[in-house]
Amino acid sequence: MILAGEGRILDLQGVNFCWRGRAPFALSIPDFSLGSGKTALLLGESGSGKSTLLSLICGTLLPDTGCVQVAGTDLAALSVTARDRFRAEHIGVIFQQFNLLPYGTVADNILLPLSFAPKRKKCAGDAMAGALTLIRSLGLPDNLMNARAATLSVGQQQRVAVARALIGQPPLIIADEPTSSLDAVNQTVFLDLLFQQLANNNASLLMVSHDPRLGDRFDHVFSMSEISKIERGAA
Numbered sequence: 001m002i003l004a005g006e007g008r009i010l011d012l013q014g015v016n017f018c019w020r021g022r023a024p025f026a027l028s029i030p031d032f033s034l035g036s037g038k039t040a041l042l043l044g045e046s047g048s049g050k051s052t053l054l055s056l057i058c059g060t061l062l063p064d065t066g067c068v069q070v071a072g073t074d075l076a077a078l079s080v081t082a083r084d085r086f087r088a089e090h091i092g093v094i095f096q097q098f099n100l101l102p103y104g105t106v107a108d109n110i111l112l113p114l115s116f117a118p119k120r121k122k123c124a125g126d127a128m129a130g131a132l133t134l135i136r137s138l139g140l141p142d143n144l145m146n147a148r149a150a151t152l153s154v155g156q157q158q159r160v161a162v163a164r165a166l167i168g169q170p171p172l173i174i175a176d177e178p179t180s181s182l183d184a185v186n187q188t189v190f191l192d193l194l195f196q197q198l199a200n201n202n203a204s205l206l207m208v209s210h211d212p213r214l215g216d217r218f219d220h221v222f223s224m225s226e227i228s229k230i231e232r233g234a235a
Contacts, residue, residue: 005204010206011034011069013031013066015027026231029227040204040211052229053224054174059087070091071171073196088116089118092170094176105145106135106149110134110164110167123168137200138159140156175206
């Protein structure tokens with residue numbers, strides 16, 4: 001399944017991956033691509049392979065067979081160190097639990113990815129000014145920059161996590177259930193802010209969720225069963 005756009009930011013071809021152990025399963029993704037500047041919502045229940053797919057896209061897992069390309073680069077062709085650096089440069093991740101450094105300031109958390117991504121840091125220019133612009137655009141006050149992450153509300157932490165993913169304009173944003181803790185009104189506010197920033201940066205978004213009601217906001221909506229096959233008990 002190809003989700004077209006001006007070029008492809010993401011391209012999976014003939015991907016197969018097998019988890020071995022007490023509860024083995026095999027995940028197969030024949031053909032999936034996402035165009036640059038496009039947004040896609042990935043729907044699936046727990047155990048459908050969503051987390052495994054995201055790990056393959058981020059290069060923290062490598063396929064047993066097939067090819068995963070991000071921005072035209074085959075992740076399996078990179079060394080572990082080069083793959084970590086490539087992920088930091090090209091992918092911004094919004095985690096379900098935000099994964100902020102609790103005793104770091106808001107500024108510390110937003111600027112953290114730039115420590116591992118020189119090109120992204122260069123793109124950010126004056127990094128502190130860029131972080132301040134992001135939190136303002138996400139509706140947070142300037143004086144929050146020096147606040148510890150642990151003191152923030154859930155909504156504030158979520159917006160800081162978005163700013164961290166967007167700083168330095170990575171071309172691909174991966175969001176793992178970022179609206180699961182929000183009510184309908186706050187989901188709408190959050191998505192309005194996120195999509196505005198994506199448009200500003202011409203970034204692509206792949207968001208994982210179990211909530212089909214979010215689908216109207218995205219260029220493409222698909223389920224794991226449409227793009228993949230999972231086999232339980234595969235050794």
